[in-house]
Amino acid sequence: MNVGLTHEYDVQRLRGISVQVAEEAAELAETMRNEVVTEGVVDTKSTETDVVTAADRAVERLIRDRLAELRPADPVLGEEGGGAADQEGLRWVVDPIDGTVNYLYGHPNYAVSVAVQFNGVSLAGAVVEPRSGRVWSAASGHGADLDGRPLEVSAARRLDLSLVGTGFSYLPERRGRQAAVLTELLSEIRDIRRGGAASLDLCAVAAGWTDGYYEHGLSRWDWAAGSLIAAEAGARTRLPAAGSTDGLGDEAILCVTPGIADALTRALLKRGAGTI
Numbered sequence: 001m002n003v004g005l006t007h008e009y010d011v012q013r014l015r016g017i018s019v020q021v022a023e024e025a026a027e028l029a030e031t032m033r034n035e036v037v038t039e040g041v042v043d044t045k046s047t048e049t050d051v052v053t054a055a056d057r058a059v060e061r062l063i064r065d066r067l068a069e070l071r072p073a074d075p076v077l078g079e080e081g082g083g084a085a086d087q088e089g090l091r092w093v094v095d096p097i098d099g100t101v102n103y104l105y106g107h108p109n110y111a112v113s114v115a116v117q118f119n120g121v122s123l124a125g126a127v128v129e130p131r132s133g134r135v136w137s138a139a140s141g142h143g144a145d146l147d148g149r150p151l152e153v154s155a156a157r158r159l160d161l162s163l164v165g166t167g168f169s170y171l172p173e174r175r176g177r178q179a180a181v182l183t184e185l186l187s188e189i190r191d192i193r194r195g196g197a198a199s200l201d202l203c204a205v206a207a208g209w210t211d212g213y214y215e216h217g218l219s220r221w222d223w224a225a226g227s228l229i230a231a232e233a234g235a236r237t238r239l240p241a242a243g244s245t246d247g248l249g250d251e252a253i254l255c256v257t258p259g260i261a262d263a264l265t266r267a268l269l270k271r272g273a274g275t276i
Contacts, residue, residue: 009090011124014116015139018126018225021066022114023135025059029097029112030130032058036104052100056080059096063114067092074116079221087120093224098127099197108132113199115224125225127199136203136229144206144232151233154208157259159267162211165193165201169217177276178216184271189264198253202226205255206233212256212264216249216276223253236261247274 032055060080067076076092077083092114097103099110108131115125126137136151138144144151156162166182168175186192193210195201198218204210206229213230218240231237238246238254247269248254256264 009118009123011139012142014124015126015137015142017067017070018114018116018124019128019135019137021063021070022112022126022128024066025063025096025112025114026128026130026133028062029055029059029103029110033103033106052080053097053104055103056097056100059112060094063094063096063112067094077220079219087117090116090118090123092116093122093221095199095221095224098199098222099195102196107196109195109200110197111199113221113225115228117224122224122228125228127203127225127229129200136206136226138225138229138232140228140232142232144229146203146207151206151229152208153205153230153234153257154211155259156211156257159188159260159263161190162260162264163191163193163209164189164264165195165204165210165213167194167196167198167201167215167218171217174217174276177272181268181271181273181276185267188267198222199226202230202255205235205257206230208257211260212254214252214254214256214264214268214273216251216253216273218251218253227253227255230255234258238265249274249276252276 036053036055057080060078064076074090078094095113098113103110112128115122124139128135136146168178201213203226205213227237235255236258240251242250244250
């Protein structure tokens with residue numbers, strides 16, 4: 001992070017706003033879940049398996065309304081409402097319900113993600129789990145915590161003894177390529193975890209609950225808060241970027257404890273992750 005950015009903005013104050021708004025949004029998401037399931041207010045987006053609920057839209061409206069009160073000059077980019085495509089300057093990036101399929105099925109692994117970025121780089125953010133009430137947050141240069149407890153990545157140094165998280169695309173053809181890579185990778189790691197919410201997968205690395213995480217095809221709102229939380233906990237983080245030259249592809253995200261970062265990168269490249 002450019003040190004000047006943390007001087008230009010009060011990142012701890014921005015972190016507090018992220019937490020406040022995400023907590024309010026999480027409460028609404030949890031309150032609406034039974035209504036969504038019983039009334040069946042569900043639509044689809046990219047494919048029939050890529051769902052969006054009335055709660056996704058209502059929670060994002062709440063987030064936008066609260067940010068308009070607290071930071072009226074700042075633009076917002078959200079999964080459901082779009083907007084603010086220009087990355088220059090300060091911009092909020094929000095995912096009202098990350099893990100909508102889990103949410104729809106009653107699985108507890110879903111979250112609200114709220115982050116603020118400057119020129120596309122995250123300054124502060126929060127990820128809140130509605131079901132458990134856990135609050136993950138970070139500010140650039142100030143570390144990351146879970147419910148006030150400082151976070152630190154695992155001390156893993158052997159890839160073969162490492163637990164790695166991942167996720168899958170809603171597009172059948174990409175999902176097939178992801179499965180093929182994973183099948184090959186499984187022989188080189190301890191085991192795999194697939195939680196269904198990228199923000200929480202990133203937070204799991206931050207907490208040392210997993211040793212690494214990779215995925216292809218995420219949107220900015222999926223990783224804007226969680227990647228900062230992981231990085232501030234000590235993770236080595238490689239974010240999606242156009243024109244990448246490391247062989248993993250423009251749409252890859254890799255978040256991993258430093259002790260296995262190089263080994264996991266090599267294993268992914270060897271198994272064809274760059275073709276996903």
